[in-house]
Amino acid sequence: MFEYLKRAEILGATFADIRYEKIESRSITITEERKYLNQGEEEGYFIRIIQNRNFGFKSTNKISNIDIEDAINSAYGDEKVNIVFLPSKHDRITIGKRFQKSIEEEAKDLEKIKEYIGNLHESIRSFTIKYYEEKFHKEYYSTEDRELVSEGNISRLTITVVGRESNIIAEAFDAVSTHLGYVLDIFDINEILERVRKRLTNQLKGRTAKAGQYQVVLAPEVVGVFTHEALGHLAEADGALDGILYKLKGKKIAPDFVNISDLPTLNHNKAFGTLIYDDEGVEGREVKIIENGIVREFMTDRYYSAYLGQPPTGNARAQSFRDPPLIRMRNTYMKPGDAELEELFESIKEGYYMVSPIGGETSPDGTFQFSIQEGYRIENGEIKEPIRNVGISGYTIETLGKIELVSKKFDLDTGYCGKYGQVVPVSDGGPYIRLSSIKVGGI
Amino acid sequence: MSERLISRAKNLGISAEIYTIRLKEYQIAKERTYKTIKGEEVGYGIRVIYDNRLGFIYSNNLNDTILDNAIKLAKLSDKDNANTLPSPKPLQKITGLYDNKVEDSEEKSKELIKEIIELEEKINLTFAEVVTGVYEVSILSTEGIDVSEKRSIVSIFASGIFKENNIVSPEIYEYRFSHGFHIDINELKEELSEKASVFSKREKIDVKGYDITLTQKAINNLLSPLLSAAVSAENLYRKSTPFNLNEHINENLEIIDDPLEPKLPFSRSFDDEGMPSKQNRIIYNGEIKTFLNNTYWSIKTSLENTNSASRTLYGNLIPSYSVLPRISPSNLIIKYKRTESNVEDGTITVDQVQGVHTANYSSGEFSVVASVGWLNKSGERIGLREIVISGDIKNLLKNIVASSKEAKLYGNIVSGKLRVTGLSII
Numbered sequence: 032m033f034e035y036l037k038r039a040e041i042l043g044a045t046f047a048d049i050r051y052e053k054i055e056s057r058s059i060t061i062t063e064e065r066k067y068l069n070q071g072e073e074e075g076y077f078i079r080i081i082q083n084r085n086f087g088f089k090s091t092n093k094i095s096n097i098d099i100e101d102a103i104n105s106a107y108g109d110e111k112v113n114i115v116f117l118p119s120k121h122d123r124i125t126i127g128k129r130f131q132k133s134i135e136e137e138a139k140d141l142e143k144i145k146e147y148i149g150n151l152h153e154s155i156r157s158f159t160i161k162y163y164e165e166k167f168h169k170e171y172y173s174t175e176d177r178e179l180v181s182e183g184n185i186s187r188l189t190i191t192v193v194g195r196e197s198n199i200i201a202e203a204f205d206a207v208s209t210h211l212g213y214v215l216d217i218f219d220i221n222e223i224l225e226r227v228r229k230r231l232t233n234q235l236k237g238r239t240a241k242a243g244q245y246q247v248v249l250a251p252e253v254v255g256v257f258t259h260e261a262l263g264h265l266a267e268a269d270g271a272l273d274g275i276l277y278k279l280k281g282k283k284i285a286p287d288f289v290n291i292s293d294l295p296t297l298n299h300n301k302a303f304g305t306l307i308y309d310d311e312g313v314e315g316r317e318v319k320i321i322e323n324g325i326v327r328e329f330m331t332d333r334y335y336s337a338y339l340g341q342p343p344t345g346n347a348r349a350q351s352f353r354d355p356p357l358i359r360m361r362n363t364y365m366k367p368g369d370a371e372l373e374e375l376f377e378s379i380k381e382g383y384y385m386v387s388p389i390g391g392e393t394s395p396d397g398t399f400q401f402s403i404q405e406g407y408r409i410e411n412g413e414i415k416e417p418i419r420n421v422g423i424s425g426y427t428i429e430t431l432g433k434i435e436l437v438s439k440k441f442d443l444d445t446g447y448c449g450k451y452g453q454v455v456p457v458s459d460g461g462p463y464i465r466l467s468s469i470k471v472g473g474i
Numbered sequence: 475m476s477e478r479l480i481s482r483a484k485n486l487g488i489s490a491e492i493y494t495i496r497l498k499e500y501q502i503a504k505e506r507t508y509k510t511i512k513g514e515e516v517g518y519g520i521r522v523i524y525d526n527r528l529g530f531i532y533s534n535n536l537n538d539t540i541l542d543n544a545i546k547l548a549k550l551s552d553k554d555n556a557n558t559l560p561s562p563k564p565l566q567k568i569t570g571l572y573d574n575k576v577e578d579s580e581e582k583s584k585e586l587i588k589e590i591i592e593l594e595e596k597i598n599l600t601f602a603e604v605v606t607g608v609y610e611v612s613i614l615s616t617e618g619i620d621v622s623e624k625r626s627i628v629s630i631f632a633s634g635i636f637k638e639n640n641i642v643s644p645e646i647y648e649y650r651f652s653h654g655f656h657i658d659i660n661e662l663k664e665e666l667s668e669k670a671s672v673f674s675k676r677e678k679i680d681v682k683g684y685d686i687t688l689t690q691k692a693i694n695n696l697l698s699p700l701l702s703a704a705v706s707a708e709n710l711y712r713k714s715t716p717f718n719l720n721e722h723i724n725e726n727l728e729i730i731d732d733p734l735e736p737k738l739p740f741s742r743s744f745d746d747e748g749m750p751s752k753q754n755r756i757i758y759n760g761e762i763k764t765f766l767n768n769t770y771w772s773i774k775t776s777l778e779n780t781n782s783a784s785r786t787l788y789g790n791l792i793p794s795y796s797v798l799p800r801i802s803p804s805n806l807i808i809k810y811k812r813t814e815s816n817v818e819d820g821t822i823t824v825d826q827v828q829g830v831h832t833a834n835y836s837s838g839e840f841s842v843v844a845s846v847g848w849l850n851k852s853g854e855r856i857g858l859r860e861i862v863i864s865g866d867i868k869n870l871l872k873n874i875v876a877s878s879k880e881a882k883l884y885g886n887i888v889s890g891k892l893r894v895t896g897l898s899i900i
Contacts, residue, residue: 062712065552065554066551066552067528067551067552068529068547068548068551069530069532070531070532070543070544070547071532072534072535073517073532073533074534075515075534085508086507086508086510088509088510088511088512089511089512089513090513090514090515091514091515092514092515101512102512105510105511105512105580106510107502107510107584108507108508134547156712156713157713193713193836195713200713200714200834200836200837201834201837202714202834202835202837242862242900243900269505269506272506273598273635273637273645274642275642334506334507335506355509388832389832389833390829390831390832392828392829392831392843394644394645394828394845395600395635395642395644395645396635396642396644396645396845397642398644398828398859398860400828400829400832400841400843401832402829402833402841420834420839420841421841422829422832422841422842422864424843424860452789452790470860470900472841472862472864472900
């Protein structure tokens with residue numbers, strides 16, 4: 032690949048890098064009536080050059096000198112590009128653990144899950160069990176003499192069920208993903224099914240929450256979505272500068288015991304956003320977004336590291352060889368505190384306990400919204416009946432200031448994050464937390 | 475190679491289909507810096523039916539082993555009589571889906587980006603992007619399907635915020651799609667800067683009890699994805715939709731799926747199984763008349779195939795070779811009989827929502843934040859913050875009471891602004 036980089040330099044590039052990716056994937060889908068299997072393989076190159084302080088890019092399935100010329104010819108802009116340069120490095124790494132499992136064995140495992148779901152709850156009218164597996168091979172080369180090769184795999188199971196009782200249609204899901212091997216070797220399927228059953232029955236028998244402001248306890252899955260959606264996206268440098276967080280750098284916005292970081296690696300079986308080098312060939316490091324309640328730093332790519340004068344963080348990620356790297360999160364979480372779980376509920380007279388979100392979204396002005404698939408009413412410190420069709424919303428900065436207690440107990444959750452049409456694997460999580468007030472919306 | 479593989483499949487006595495995408499894209503984006511990307515790709519999706527069992531493989535390269543591997547996957551799948559490939563039907567090619575000016579679009583795209591950047595004088599422009607693509611879809615099958623079509627697409631996106639002292643507005647975005655460069659860039663710029671100016675003051679008021687008016691953008695963001703799921707025959711068969719056939723919804727409402735109008739961005743001569751495109755009346759005379767279908771689900775449901783097979787992933791403009799055909803509408807034309815000149819008066823206008831992906835797509839229930847919304851009071855627009863709208867797709871359609879007189883294309887919908895009563899709003 033270095034011959035192409037040399038060619039780019041001859042043509043006037045002051046910097047060039049090339050990513051090569053090959054992805055082999057397979058998926059098995061089983062529903063109440065269907066079973067079918069897919070397999071895929073795709074590979075390609077992403078070439079990036081800087082010429083006259085402008086970027087130029089080209090993506091292609093097969094590389095040749097013509098593609099290098101195309102990248103050079105596409106360079107355009109206002110001649111303001113400046114990036115962080117790195118020293119020469121050659122490395123080969125493996126993310127997680129390799130495993131060998133035939134598609135026949137995997138299909139049999141899913142058939143067993145289908146049998147369990149058949150007996151999970153009488154209301155179930157349809158369900159989808161989806162297994163996805165990916166083996167990736169990535170190479171990175173730059174004119175800095177960096178040659179970085181990484182390999183690894185993804186194994187993911189998603190279960191969605193739809194139940195119907197009289198006029199109520201309820202939907203519940205659970206998903207687990209890992210780099211550490213075959214997903215059914217890493218996670219207990221009985222626990223996954225029990226979570227799905229509980230969420231479904233709660234949705235069927237749950238009551239609608241009364242809309243208003245309430246004291247709430249958020250479980251790690253919801254805290255994870257909060258740290259990722261409500262705060263994390265505001266701390267991505269490309270959005271932060273125009274958003275509300277950058278001007279708060281160095282300011283205290285939360286109590287001392289609130290610490291939120293984004294890490295490249297984490298010793299946890301759900302650390303699904305793990306990477307050693309990002310898609311700009313940068314070593315990942317911890318980004319302390321909030322330390323002791325104070326806004327500290329932002330996630331960057333090479334460009335924003337130079338722009339902000341901040342050491343590179345390794346947050347540039349691309350969905351595939353077709354896409355330019357964007358600033359993305361990896362494993363984002365709130366660090367645990369010292370409260371016992373029971374303490375969080377004790378003083379709540381009337382409030383809600385939000386256990387599992389369906390997802391969430393945020394805006395650069397700091398508004399966020401999450402829908403909840405598993406939640407309960409709290410009365411006089413006790414967890415009462417389940418609630419359904421409920422969402423929480425608010426302003427991130429105000430909400431961080433309303434954190435009253437943070438538990439010792441901690442967990443992560445896995446998922447995919449979308450930004451500008453690109454989707455990458457991530458994890459997020461945290462402890463259980465208590466908020467003095469948040470807007471709870473019902474239907 | 476495609477012909478050879480199809481011929482080989484015929485000799486083996488199996489059904490096979492090769493779906494090919496050849497794509498050339500150019501993208502120019504301006505955030506804090508410029509990014510210009512040229513992209514080229516060829517990809518194949520190979521669907522095989524062996525003994526009524528389905529196998530699917532995708533790849534950037536076609537070779538003999540692909541067919542063997544697809545057969546191997548099919549043998550592991552369940553037997554299902556609905557697993558068949560469609561036979562060819564006569565189709566009429568739509569003209570106007572390909573604009574050869576898009577083939578060489580660099581200079582024009584740069585001009586457009588420059589024009590959008592002029593907005594920086596009025597608002598804090600956070601992102602501007604022009605994406606152009608020319609692509610060819612080809613479908614070849616053992617059943618005799620042999621179709622191909624060249625299409626072009628231009629997408630323009632711009633987002634910005636109003637920022638002054640301690641006021642930061644929500645991020646407001648606008649986007650337009652077309653087969654060519656016939657996009658009114660000034661109209662997009664005006665929309666963006668006008669909406670941003672609404673948020674120079676922003677109030678928190680009690681919004682309970684107000685009717686809401688959904689702009690075309692909000693209809694595309696909120697109603698379009700929920701409706702697409704609710705009128706899918708797959709979801710009807712799998713009891714995952716709140717709708718039933720012939721169910722009364724709203725006597726003044728008509729919704730048509732129209733892939734035949736060349737000016738609309740999601741038009742095509744054939745669907746992603748090679749079946750001829752046709753208009754489908756989804757809601758007519760106020761009732762649900764059609765659930766959208768493809769070959770597989772039309773056999774399952776014993777309902778008409780509306781030729782709505784789609785391989786375009788949600789949020790994308792160009793089909794993907796890496797997925798099996800699903801069911802999706804093309805362009806949705808929404809007509810409401812009762813129109814008003816000042817439909818927004820006295821209502822809360824909702825222009826952008828966030829959190830739609832968190833909705834319950836089986837029941838159609840949603841609870842979303844109206845991140846861009848304003849109150850229309852005595853001719854003035856008052857920017858609002860932190861509004862949550864909750865409801866469900868069925869009641870949303872039932873409770874439409876009026877439409878603005880002028881219809882507009884936004885994303886895949888053509889509609890007036892719709893005034894809706896009775897939604898929970900806090």
